[in-house]
Amino acid sequence: MQPKRNTWQREAVRSALAEREGFVSAQELHQALRDGGSTIGLATVYRALGGLADSGEADSLQSPDGENLFRSCETPTHHHHLICRSCGATRELSAAVVEEWTRRVGAEHGFTEIEHVVDLFGICADCRA
Numbered sequence: 001m002q003p004k005r006n007t008w009q010r011e012a013v014r015s016a017l018a019e020r021e022g023f024v025s026a027q028e029l030h031q032a033l034r035d036g037g038s039t040i041g042l043a044t045v046y047r048a049l050g051g052l053a054d055s056g057e058a059d060s061l062q063s064p065d066g067e068n069l070f071r072s073c074e075t076p077t078h079h080h081h082l083i084c085r086s087c088g089a090t091r092e093l094s095a096a097v098v099e100e101w102t103r104r105v106g107a108e109h110g111f112t113e114i115e116h117v118v119d120l121f122g123i124c125a126d127c128r129a
Contacts, residue, residue, distance in 0.1 A: 009040050013048035014072075017058060022088030023069035061119045084124035093120075 030045040049070045052058035059073045075092045082091040098118050106114040
């Protein structure tokens with residue numbers, strides 16, 4: 001697979017995503033770009049976010065209500081997230097414990113080559129206060 005071209009649109013999405021604290025939807029990011037004067041289209045934002053997620057430059061997850069969310073990836077290795085349902089604050093978590101649990105559960109049921117997605121949602125201390 002050839003690497004994606006680094007267009008001005010992709011760079012604009014990458015920069016806007018890096019400025020955000022937590023996960024954001026493509027629509028929210030598109031609106032922020034438009035509010036900043038960009039002429040970028042929503043479909044282009046979706047494509048750029050998908051490409052950034054595919055390349056490992058962005059984390060992607062599905063929110064509890066089914067919406068795809070993205071954030072600039074801080075950890076280049078496999079990891080999981082703890083995400084506040086109220087404000088979107090996110091902590092990256094080591095994958096070690098989840099990986100061991102995944103292998104053990106798979107083996108108990110005779111499965112190999114296990115793949116998984118684990119993201120934890122809750123309410124952070126700031127939002128509880």
